[in-house]
Amino acid sequence: MTEGVAMLETSICGLKMKNPLVLASGIRGNSAHLLIRAAKEGAGAVTSKSCSLLPREGHSNPTMVDKNGVMLNAIGLSNPGVEEEITEISYAVKDAGVPIIASIVAFSVEDFAKVAERISEAAPHMIEVDAACPNTHSEGRMFSACVKDAVAVTKAVRKATKIPFSIKLSPDVPNIGQIAKACVDEGADCITAINTVGGMYIDAYAKKAVLHNWFGGISGPAIKPVALKSVYSIRQAVGPKVPIIGTGGVANGMDAIEMIMAGATAVGVGSALVLREKAFSGIADEMRAFMEENGYSGLSQLKLEK
Amino acid sequence: MSLHIVAKITGVQKENEIVSTFTLDAKLEGKVSPGQFVMLWLPGFDEKPYSIAGVSPLTISVGARGPFSNKLCTMKKGERIWLRGPYGRGFELKCRRILLVGGGYGFAPLRYLAQLAKKEKISATAICGARSKGLLMKPAVCETIFTTDDGSEGMKGNVLTAMESLLKKEKFDIVYTCGPEKMMGAVARLAKKSGADCQMLLERYMKCGIGICGHCTCGGKLVCFDGPRFGYEMLDNPEFEKVWRDKTGHKVNL
Numbered sequence: 001m002t003e004g005v006a007m008l009e010t011s012i013c014g015l016k017m018k019n020p021l022v023l024a025s026g027i028r029g030n031s032a033h034l035l036i037r038a039a040k041e042g043a044g045a046v047t048s049k050s051c052s053l054l055p056r057e058g059h060s061n062p063t064m065v066d067k068n069g070v071m072l073n074a075i076g077l078s079n080p081g082v083e084e085e086i087t088e089i090s091y092a093v094k095d096a097g098v099p100i101i102a103s104i105v106a107f108s109v110e111d112f113a114k115v116a117e118r119i120s121e122a123a124p125h126m127i128e129v130d131a132a133c134p135n136t137h138s139e140g141r142m143f144s145a146c147v148k149d150a151v152a153v154t155k156a157v158r159k160a161t162k163i164p165f166s167i168k169l170s171p172d173v174p175n176i177g178q179i180a181k182a183c184v185d186e187g188a189d190c191i192t193a194i195n196t197v198g199g200m201y202i203d204a205y206a207k208k209a210v211l212h213n214w215f216g217g218i219s220g221p222a223i224k225p226v227a228l229k230s231v232y233s234i235r236q237a238v239g240p241k242v243p244i245i246g247t248g249g250v251a252n253g254m255d256a257i258e259m260i261m262a263g264a265t266a267v268g269v270g271s272a273l274v275l276r277e278k279a280f281s282g283i284a285d286e287m288r289a290f291m292e293e294n295g296y297s298g299l300s301q302l303k304l305e306k
Numbered sequence: 307m308s309l310h311i312v313a314k315i316t317g318v319q320k321e322n323e324i325v326s327t328f329t330l331d332a333k334l335e336g337k338v339s340p341g342q343f344v345m346l347w348l349p350g351f352d353e354k355p356y357s358i359a360g361v362s363p364l365t366i367s368v369g370a371r372g373p374f375s376n377k378l379c380t381m382k383k384g385e386r387i388w389l390r391g392p393y394g395r396g397f398e399l400k401c402r403r404i405l406l407v408g409g410g411y412g413f414a415p416l417r418y419l420a421q422l423a424k425k426e427k428i429s430a431t432a433i434c435g436a437r438s439k440g441l442l443m444k445p446a447v448c449e450t451i452f453t454t455d456d457g458s459e460g461m462k463g464n465v466l467t468a469m470e471s472l473l474k475k476e477k478f479d480i481v482y483t484c485g486p487e488k489m490m491g492a493v494a495r496l497a498k499k500s501g502a503d504c505q506m507l508l509e510r511y512m513k514c515g516i517g518i519c520g521h522c523t524c525g526g527k528l529v530c531f532d533g534p535r536f537g538y539e540m541l542d543n544p545e546f547e548k549v550w551r552d553k554t555g556h557k558v559n560l
Contacts, residue, residue, distance in 0.1 A: 006550055028528075030555050033544070037526045049520065054443025055554040061353035064514035065390070067309050080556040083448070205312045205387060206349035274517040274531065 007291055008284055010044070012191045012243035012266050013164035015099040015125050017044035019284045020299060021261065024247050024270035025050055025103040025128055025168070025192075030079050032091035039096040041120025042280030045266065046098060048089060048104035050130045053115050055081035060212040065187050065201060066220070071271050072201050074216035077105055077133065082118045089122035099125035101166070107136040109143075113156040120161045126162050129153060129188075132170035132195035144169045144195075147182045158187035166190035166245060171223075171230045172198050177237030184238050191238065192245040192268065194230045197223050220271040224249030228262045232304075251275050253286020260302045310347055310388040315364060318383055323440040324370045326379045332389060339396030340418040341484075341507050341535045345515045347388040348377060355512045355530070357484070358392060359414040360421065363455045367414035367443070388514040393515050394534050397505050399423060401479030405472070405502070406432040406446065407465050407493045409485025409537060413443040415507060416484055420446035431472065435465035435485070447531045466492055487560060491540075491547040507534045511551055521555060 023046035035046045058078025065072055079085065085102070093100045102124035106112040110266040116127060122193040131144035131153055144147045150167065157165055167183045169176055171194040180191045196217020201210040209215070227248025234244055246259040247268025256267045272279040296302060313332035321327050334344070338361050346366065347353040352374045359365040370379040381387070397419050404423060406416040413434045423430040430448040439458035452460025453468045461468050465485070473496070481497035483490045486509040497504040510522035510529040517531025525545035526531060540546045550558045 027331050027518055029521065029523060031520065031523050031526075031551075033526030034523050034528075038429075049555075055556055057553040058513070060351075061513060062347060064516065064518055065309055066516055071518070073514070073518070075513060078513070078521070078554055080551075080554050084556060201309060203310060203349065203388065205386075208349045210309060212352070271518065 004293050007297055008044075008287060008299065010266055012045075012245065013126055015045065017099065017266060019044040019287075020264070020266040020278050021025070021256065021283055022101070022245055022247075022266050022268050023047055024268035025101075025130065026075070027270040027273060030085055030088055032088040032095070035088075035092040035100065038097045038280070039098040040118060042284055043269070044098060045101060045125075046092070046096060047101040047103050047268075048085070048092070049079060049127055050077055050103040050133075051082050051085035051115065051119065052077060052105050052236050053082055053118075055079065055084070062211055063213075065210055066274075067182045067201065069220045069271070069275055070218060070222045071220040072199055072211060072215035072218055073196070074211045074217040076213060082115050086119065086122045089119065089124050093123055093125070101126045101128050103128040103130055105130040105133050107134065108154045109137075109152045112153050116157045116160040116165070120163050124163060126190070127157070127161060127165040128192055129157055129165055130195070131167050133283045142170050143180060144171075145173055149180055150179050151182050151186050154183045154186040154188050160201070164189040166192045166243075168192040168195055169230070169234075171226045171248075176230050177233035180234040182236040184242050190243045191234055191247065192247060193234055194223070194227045194248045197226050219249070220275070221249045221251050221255075224255055231259060231262040231264050250283070253283050253288075253290055254281050256287050257290055257302060260299055261304050272280040310390045313364065313387050313389055315381060315383050315385050315387060318381070321367065321443055322436075325367055325443065326370070327359065327367045327414070328366060328387075329365050329380075330387060330389075332364050333360075334361060334364060334392050336392070338392050339398070339414040339431070340422065341396030342394050343393040343515075343534065344389045344391030345393070347386060348374070349388070351377065355393075355515055357415045357507065357534075358396075358418065360418045365418070367411050369411040386453060391515070394530055395532070397482055397507075397535055399426060399428065401503070402428060403477065403479050404428055404430045405469070405478040405481045406430060406448075407469055407481060407483040407485070408432070408443070409435050409489045410441060411443060412507070413446075416444065417446040419446045419482055419518055424448065431476075431478075433465045433468045433472070434558030435468070465489065466496060469493065469496055473500045480504065482506075486549050494538065494541060498541075503537070505535050505537055506540065508536055508540070509534065511553060521551065523551070524549070
């Protein structure tokens, strides 16, 4: 049996990871110090918060609330802009010691190409394209809402950079597998799924939605079933070779094992960072314990049987 | 953790030219310590973090300095405020002889700490500084030395002037400080030289308040989640006393 650490090794797009746990985008922000910290805490790879072409203030508060682990956020994609993010990513690439995934966001296909080209200057190991943001040229629909728009973004980013990239998809569609397959066919190297699930909290006393933006995205353990179904559907659609970063509600080792069984190559970790102590090292230890107990020596053996 | 609770304002006290201190009828869950904060929400407007300045009744001191705090400061007894919390890690009350050093409305959580110290029979001395008389906070329940930059009340000079002369006469086990960051840095260095321990409260632009979004980072630390109470480790933090992040996350020099 493979001893200790090695049993959790995986790779996405040729990037070796000591474990499959990836700091999810939007958690812990844009700063290099926090990305490096996640790496030190045991993440196998880290993703930065999405950066856009120009700085964005995002929405007013409340931007994120938590009710018993069912979190809802609409930060509004605040970020200091790609110019400043290039410095942060370059610093993280140099110092983190794990693969750095730079997340990008834009509100038009053209701007996606521009941000992808600019962030490539920082030489991240990989780029993640937040396709779940609204397309201002398509009645505010998410780019990932239909094959046509998702493909348009994929093609534009593919042309703009040589760095491997992943398309991050929203689960709020009936055909996530089909959309993922179309992106892969047009040059996406990887799929990240899922983004948050659309939702809303209301304060009855205030007679208002809790989030300043009214709508937001749900995260936390509540969305794990949605994530598992999405990842499974994507795996069926894209075949066995395309890497998938399965993200959504993973809070312990068993969640991560299930995500890999659903078809994920790597596993995103987000809300767990505030729901428990030592999220990365703890989840990795729990995965290892399950695998040892059940006679697995590598992640590739974690498969569903019909 | 839950969502917001609704609180009624039971009293407003005008402390000085810019600070109003509110008492609210809300009860916070669990053990609360000075330095922890709540997110105050005015529905449809905005939500901001405020240090807890007392729990029975829940007390919050607000300095009018931006759109949100200015709006808060116009609110009257009987009106409602929404809040969630308490969040973060507050001061740890320990040792026998403690010194509290506050600048401006940073003195509010220290006054709460002085109340707790009194209950625990811990001997406390406070230094409360401001630019001028009109910006001074009210005294704590322990001996309070006032300083103003212009000498309009109390000792002329800043809190460091008072702290230096106090340290010549007395020895303290720990110094608690809250106020402008550069002041806290100077207080901490002075405390360190005297052989005392030190805890300080940091402030940054906060969005989520619960350790997720990373916006309030200071050199890899999350002010809302790891703090806002920090110790001497901050003196080695690459962004302490130097960098602040605005609403976009853009770095601004302090």
